[in-house]
Amino acid sequence: MMDAPAQVVYKRPESLTATPTTYCPGCTHGIAHRLIAEVLDEMGIQEISIGVAPVGCSVFAYNFFDCDFVEAAHGRAPAMATGIKRVLPERIVFTYQGDGDLASIGMAEIMHAAGRGENITVIFINNAVYGMTGGQMAPTTLPGQKTTSSPYGRDVEQHGYPLRMAEALATMDGTGYSVRRSLHDPKHIRLAKKAIRMAFEVQKRGLGFSIVELLSSCPTNWGLSVQESLKYIEERMVPVYPLEDFKVNPALIGVKV
Numbered sequence: 001m002m003d004a005p006a007q008v009v010y011k012r013p014e015s016l017t018a019t020p021t022t023y024c025p026g027c028t029h030g031i032a033h034r035l036i037a038e039v040l041d042e043m044g045i046q047e048i049s050i051g052v053a054p055v056g057c058s059v060f061a062y063n064f065f066d067c068d069f070v071e072a073a074h075g076r077a078p079a080m081a082t083g084i085k086r087v088l089p090e091r092i093v094f095t096y097q098g099d100g101d102l103a104s105i106g107m108a109e110i111m112h113a114a115g116r117g118e119n120i121t122v123i124f125i126n127n128a129v130y131g132m133t134g135g136q137m138a139p140t141t142l143p144g145q146k147t148t149s150s151p152y153g154r155d156v157e158q159h160g161y162p163l164r165m166a167e168a169l170a171t172m173d174g175t176g177y178s179v180r181r182s183l184h185d186p187k188h189i190r191l192a193k194k195a196i197r198m199a200f201e202v203q204k205r206g207l208g209f210s211i212v213e214l215l216s217s218c219p220t221n222w223g224l225s226v227q228e229s230l231k232y233i234e235e236r237m238v239p240v241y242p243l244e245d246f247k248v249n250p251a252l253i254g255v256k257v
Helices: 029-043 057-064 077-087 099-105 107-115 165-170 186-204 226-240
Strands: 049-053 068-071 092-098 121-126 175-182 209-215 245-248
Touching: 029 057, 029 092, 029 121, 029 186, 049 057, 049 077, 057 068, 057 092, 077 092, 077 107, 092 099, 092 186, 099 107, 099 121, 099 165, 107 165, 107 209, 121 165, 121 186, 165 175, 165 209, 165 245, 175 186, 175 226, 186 209, 209 226
Parallel strands: 049 068, 049 092, 092 121, 121 209, 175 209
Antiparallel strands: 175 245
C-alpha cells in the first residue's frame, strides 16, 4: 500500500520572517506574532503596515515581522505610533506592548493616545509580570501572586489592585474598540485572531483607537511548566481579567471577520 502524498496543512505567514524564535519555551508571544501576521496577510496590508515595539520581551518583535518596524523607548510606543500615523495616515500602524511597558511607565502615553482617538491599533500582551527583567511585580500582577519583587505574594493593601487596562481604555471617548482575549487554548486563540482582525478593521475604517488585550503565559517567571501555565491563565487570570468586549463602535455591527 502506497503512502498518501503529504499535504501542507499550515505554512509560515508571509508577514513573518524565518528567524528562529528567541522566546522562552511555552511563551505565547509566538502565537500572538503568528496571529498578527496572518491578519496582515489576509487583509493584504503587509506592505503598508508599520509596527512599533518598545522595551521588554516585545523589543525583539522587529526580528520576526516581515514589515516595516521601529523601536520606541520604554512605554513610548503609542507616542511614536501617533507621530507615524499623523505623518503617514495611509499606513496601518500598530504597537506591540507588554503589561509592564503599557500599564506602568507607558500609562500616560496609552491613556492620552486613546483620549485623542489616535487611529492606531494596540496589541497588549498581559502576562502579569515584568518578563524580560526578571519576573518582578507588574501593574497587572494578580492579588497574592508571588514574583521576584513580591516573594510573599501581592498584598493589595500595600501594593494596590491589578489594573484592568481594556476596561479603563474603553471609557475613553476616542476608543473605537477595546476587548480582551486569551491565548491559553485553540478555541480562545481563534477568538483572539478575530479580535485582532477587527482591531485592524477599526483603523482601516478610521474609527479611532483600538486595543486587543491578550492574556499570555510566562512559564519561566511564573516557575510553572508549559501545561501548568496555560491552566494558570484559565483558572487564575481569567477570573480577574474577564474575556469580554468592553467597547465596540456601533459602525462595526454586522462586520464579518
